[in-house]
Amino acid sequence: xxxxxxxxxxxxxxxxxVGDVEVHALRGVDLQVSKGxxxxxxxxxxxxxxxxxxxxxxxxxMSSGAxxxxxxxxSGMTNAERTELRKTTVGFVFQKYNLLPxxxxxxNIRIVQYIADRExxxxxxxxxxxxxxxxxxxxxxxxxxxxxxxxxRVAIARGIVNSPAILLADEPTGNLDSENAAAVLKLMKDLNxxxxxxxxxxxxxxxxxxxxxxxxxxxxxxxxxxEHQTN
Amino acid sequence: MLxxxxxxxxxxxxxxxxLSVLAIAVEVTMILTLVGVSYGTxxxxxxxxxxxxxxxWFRPPGSSVIGLSTAPLSDKxxxxxxxxxxxxFAMGTMVQPLSGxxxxxxxxxxxxxxxxNGGFHFLRGGPLVNDDDIIVDEYYAKQKNLHVGSTVNLVNxxxxxxxxxxxxxxxxxxxxxxxxxxxxxxPGHLSQIFVKVDDPRKAxxxxxxxxxxxxxxxxxxxxxxxxxxSINNVGMLKNFIGVVIGVAVVVGFIVVFxxxxxxxxERTREIGILKAVGGSSALILNILFRETLLLALLGSAMGIVxxxxxxxxxxxxxxxxxxxxxxxxxxxxxTGIAVVGALLGVVVPAMKAIKQDVTEALSYE
Numbered sequence: 001x002x003x004x005x006x007x008x009x010x011x012x013x014x015x016x017x018v019g020d021v022e023v024h025a026l027r028g029v030d031l032q033v034s035k036g037x038x039x040x041x042x043x044x045x046x047x048x049x050x051x052x053x054x055x056x057x058x059x060x061x062m063s064s065g066a067x068x069x070x071x072x073x074x075s076g077m078t079n080a081e082r083t084e085l086r087k088t089t090v091g092f093v094f095q096k097y098n099l100l101p102x103x104x105x106x107x108n109i110r111i112v113q114y115i116a117d118r119e120x121x122x123x124x125x126x127x128x129x130x131x132x133x134x135x136x137x138x139x140x141x142x143x144x145x146x147x148x149x150x151x152x153r154v155a156i157a158r159g160i161v162n163s164p165a166i167l168l169a170d171e172p173t174g175n176l177d178s179e180n181a182a183a184v185l186k187l188m189k190d191l192n193x194x195x196x197x198x199x200x201x202x203x204x205x206x207x208x209x210x211x212x213x214x215x216x217x218x219x220x221x222x223x224x225x226x227e228h229q230t231n
Numbered sequence: 232m233l234x235x236x237x238x239x240x241x242x243x244x245x246x247x248x249x250l251s252v253l254a255i256a257v258e259v260t261m262i263l264t265l266v267g268v269s270y271g272t273x274x275x276x277x278x279x280x281x282x283x284x285x286x287x288w289f290r291p292p293g294s295s296v297i298g299l300s301t302a303p304l305s306d307k308x309x310x311x312x313x314x315x316x317x318x319x320f321a322m323g324t325m326v327q328p329l330s331g332x333x334x335x336x337x338x339x340x341x342x343x344x345x346x347x348n349g350g351f352h353f354l355r356g357g358p359l360v361n362d363d364d365i366i367v368d369e370y371y372a373k374q375k376n377l378h379v380g381s382t383v384n385l386v387n388x389x390x391x392x393x394x395x396x397x398x399x400x401x402x403x404x405x406x407x408x409x410x411x412x413x414x415x416x417x418p419g420h421l422s423q424i425f426v427k428v429d430d431p432r433k434a435x436x437x438x439x440x441x442x443x444x445x446x447x448x449x450x451x452x453x454x455x456x457x458x459x460x461s462i463n464n465v466g467m468l469k470n471f472i473g474v475v476i477g478v479a480v481v482v483g484f485i486v487v488f489x490x491x492x493x494x495x496x497e498r499t500r501e502i503g504i505l506k507a508v509g510g511s512s513a514l515i516l517n518i519l520f521r522e523t524l525l526l527a528l529l530g531s532a533m534g535i536v537x538x539x540x541x542x543x544x545x546x547x548x549x550x551x552x553x554x555x556x557x558x559x560x561x562x563x564x565x566t567g568i569a570v571v572g573a574l575l576g577v578v579v580p581a582m583k584a585i586k587q588d589v590t591e592a593l594s595y596e
Contacts, residue, residue, distance in 0.1 A: 060590050102242070107235055158508070
């Protein structure tokens with residue numbers, strides 16, 4: 001399944017200026033993720049995993065180093081170019097779901113198609129995914145009428161509707177009970193296996209990380225260790 | 232899709248949306264009412280002047296197009312004018328503005344007036360007989376709740392209502408010329424003279440001849456004079472409308488600024504979500520500007536409807552003093568004004584929205 005380098009990170013640093021103090025969130029990160037891989041990045045709070053997530057997703061610029069996402073160099077990208085990257089290459093799943101509260105579940109998914117100038121119909125294959133996610137009959141509901149688990153499954157559907165090269169998930173089970181968390185992780189694993197969807201998941205939960213092909217551990221802005229798993 | 236989001240956003244905060252629309256509506260109504268009253272009052276004035284039945288209007292030097300506040304003409308002039316070629320009749324009136332409103336009282340000789348145009352058509356009562364008699368038109372009678380035999384105090388004098396006539400000729404309130412002249416200390420003086428000629432088609436050449444003889448006097452054919460009764464020829468009114476439009480634009484700007492600034496603050500997270508999933512600055516601007524445009528259009532539509540309310544109110548409360556017309560030509564203009572004010576109001580909130588950092592916006596609670 002794996003091919004070389006859909007995500008390539010070399011010597012990545014990120015320094016924030018907080019008043020007069022420089023905070024080194026990333027201190028030279030090297031990481032390579034192959035196409036079709038499911039990678040979990042684990043680490044304690046302040047380890048730099050969220051900063052890495054934001055940079056890989058083009059949400060925030062890096063300070064130095066080299067990052068290539070699906071062959072595109074992120075260094076020196078303008079805001080508009082990072083927006084284009086998010087539109088075409090990366091899908092997101094957030095801990096707090098981040099659905100638009102005024103839209104139905106269906107429109108929350110379709111708006112991503114609209115933004116990417118895609119045809120706003122669900123392909124038969126995607127209908128199957130909606131069935132797999134268990135939200136096909138909940139699409140006309142607004143987020144407030146959905147459970148946390150359902151909202152997160154809508155967010156996953158939104159994240160993959162445009163078939164992005166990479167799905168980035170930031171603590172996707174952080175707000176869910178263990179039953180819903182297990183269901184969501186199982187679905188993500190399923191999507192990874194069925195569609196070959198590359199997934200990079202940030203988590204501090206060892207149980208969640210166990211669903212990944214590979215676990216990358218971070219501490220103090222550096223990658224300490226990577227271990228492959230047999231699932 | 233975007234329209235779904237815009238309607239959903241506006242529907243999400245119905246009270247705020249309604250208040251914004253209402254505020255824009257008030258702005259629109261304010262302008263349309265003022266313009267409607269201006270047109271209505273001037274058109275009514277023109278209609279009443281046309282109803283006099285004269286062909287030429289003779290006015291004092293330096294008088295304004297609408298309104299007369301003095302009586303500088305000698306009452307000997309009508310007799311002199313009747314000696315001019317083609318002039319068949321001339322009648323002078325005196326106009327005294329009434330304090331506290333737009334009304335005025337007109338002094339006339341009822342027999343002369345009848346010779347000029349057949350006289351008033353009385354709905355109730357009859358013509359002026361005594362010096363204390365007053366006749367009023369139906370609208371003034373309705374507004375002041377006057378009946379034949381009622382007493383009304385005007386120009387510090389108690390008048391007895393002798394008749395109520397059908398509106399559309401000369402004035403709304405008339406008394407005997409000699410009585411008004413005496414009461415205001417202007418014996419032998421007139422404010423204006425109406426002239427009838429043997430052939431109305433020759434009115435312009437007669438005016439030209441009169442102008443040569445009566446230098447400095449304002450002499451017009453009736454049609455020429457009526458065509459001059461427009462907002463553009465009433466400088467103060469034109470300026471006043473300009474000021475009201477300016478105020479309305481500022482009101483619209485402030486209302487939309489506050490509404491959209493609050494909306495942007497409240498929707499920080501949603502804007503962050505849209506940006507995170509690839510929404511460009513142009514998309515964010517597009518959403519905010521479309522929402523604002525919708526508010527402005529809804530406000531304009533509601534404002535136009537409310538204008539019918541003010542029209543009804545004036546028709547029933549002050550039918551004689553203020554006449555409000557529906558000026559359809561101003562609907563697109565006032566909508567444009569509302570849209571411009573609203574779009575100006577959304578600029579700063581929109582700039583704030585597109586400058587928001589995505590990661591900060593996503594962590595906004």
